[in-house]
Every structure is written in structure tokens, then in C-alpha cells.
Amino acid sequence: MRRPPERMRISVTEDGPYLVSGGVPLVRVEIITNGEGESIGWRQTGAVEASDRYRLCRCGHSAEKPFCDMTHVLEGFDGTETAGHESYAEQSMPIEGPGVQLHDARRLCAEARFCDRAGGLWNLIERCDDPDARVLAEEQATLCPSGRYVLADESKGIHEPDLEPSIALIEDPHLGVSGPLWVRGGIRIVDADGVDYETRNRVTLCRCGSSANKPFCDGSHITAGFRDPSVDEA
Ligand code: FES
Structure with missing residues (x-):
């Protein structure tokens, strides 16, 4: 950040x-x-x-x-x-996939719907041993404006977009x-x-x-x- x-x-x-x-x-x-x-x-x-x-x-x-x-x-x-004033860590729940962990704080959802494509982000996470599914999961999580989703990758760590203040x-x-x-x-x-x-x-x-x-x-x-x-x- x-x-x-x-x-x-x-x-x-x-x-x-x-x-x-x-x-x-x-x-x-x-x-x-x-x-x-x-x-x-x-x-x-x-x-x-x-x-x-x-x-x-x-x-x-x-x-x-x-x-x-x-x-x-x-x-x-x-x-x-x-x-x-709970932190994101306190509000979110982890969802495990192959080599990745998605964190989801449902309460923060702004309904921008980036997580709906290709069967939805939760389903994509389960298929992250497929490189295409992993790329799409990363994209969906980082396009989310509210920060409801945060994706962590075993090899690359947390994915966060670089955003100009x-x-x-x-x-x-x-x-x-x-x-x-x-x-x-x-x-x-x-x-x-x-x-x-x-x-x-x-x-x-x-x-x-x-x-x-x-x-x-x-x-x-x-x-x-x-x-x-x-x-x-x-
Ligand atoms: S609920 Fe008011 S702008 Fe989204």
C-alpha cells in the first residue's frame, strides 16, 4: 500500500x-x-x-x-x-484453494460485481491449480473497490493493486x-x-x-x- x-x-x-x-x-x-x-x-x-x-x-x-x-x-x-471499528482481519473469513487463500469480508460489499464472472470468485478459488483460473481470481479480487476481497498467494504473498491516493x-x-x-x-x-x-x-x-x-x-x-x-x- x-x-x-x-x-x-x-x-x-x-x-x-x-x-x-x-x-x-x-x-x-x-x-x-x-x-x-x-x-x-x-x-x-x-x-x-x-x-x-x-x-x-x-x-x-x-x-x-x-x-x-x-x-x-x-x-x-x-x-x-x-x-x-473491527479490522479487516477481524471481519473477514478465509477460503482455502490450491496455493491461495481468499479473505472475504461480506459486510463490506459495494455490489460492484467483479466477483461474479466464470462461476464466481469463490468457485474460482477452488480451481486455482489451473493457471487461468488463478489469474482470473487475482483479477477479480483486486478489481473489487471496497476491499471486501483480499487474495493471498503462497508464492507471491498478498495481491493488492497499486492505487494513487x-x-x-x-x-x-x-x-x-x-x-x-x-x-x-x-x-x-x-x-x-x-x-x-x-x-x-x-x-x-x-x-x-x-x-x-x-x-x-x-x-x-x-x-x-x-x-x-x-x-x-x-
Ligand atoms: S450504499 Fe450508499 S453509496 Fe452504496
């Missing part, structure tokens, strides 16, 4: 936005799908101009998305953080919804009481306001039909 500049930080505020400081780059990305509608990769579609400090909407109702316009006050947004606004064109904030490259995240969450290479933060695992995304933006119209103006 990269070490981002010390000053980069995301602070969750009580029933309010994410306060981002330290000049964290803000970009737009979308999920690439194949002809079958399966998620196969990422495409960066633009950058959003942002100052050294900015506030990102967390309730899903701002008219100035992705930024906060204080609508959370009018909406009476309940942003209670329900995720807890930044926040990416996820779009999911196949489902016609906007997704979470993809926090990349080990940026520090602090709760509303000033307590750190575990710093990880990749996590997804809810920006639709509907997650039951706040501040992290739990995929509820799909059933909520969340849309960020600013993507159409970009």
Missing part, C-alpha cells in the same frame, strides 16, 4: 458530510462491463476540480453533488456510524446508478468522534445515505436507485 501524504484525511461529520482535507484528488470512474453485463474493469472518465479542503455529500440529497450544500440539515439526515466517484452505467466514494491508496478515515478506522488501500464510503453499514457502502445505492446528476454535466 502506498503511503499518502500525512495531511490527507477524510473526517466523517455527525449527521453531515465527509470533510476531506490535504488536497486529495477527486476523479470520476465507471465500471466497464462486457456483452453479458459482467463487470470487467474500470475506466476513469474525468477529474473534478476541488480545493485543498472540501466537503462531500453523505446524505445523497445535495443539489451540488458531489459536494455538500447543507441539505442534510433540512432532510434531518441520520448519519449514525454503524460499521464499528485519491477519491473516485463511482458510476455504474450498466445498472444506471451512481455508486459510492472509492477511497484509494491508504487515505486515513476518521469517525465523527475522531477515532480512526483501519487505514486500507481500498474502501468504499456511502454517499447515497442509505447504507446500513455507515460510513461504508453496503450496496444499498442500487435498490435506492441513487443518481448523481453532476456526472451528466461533467
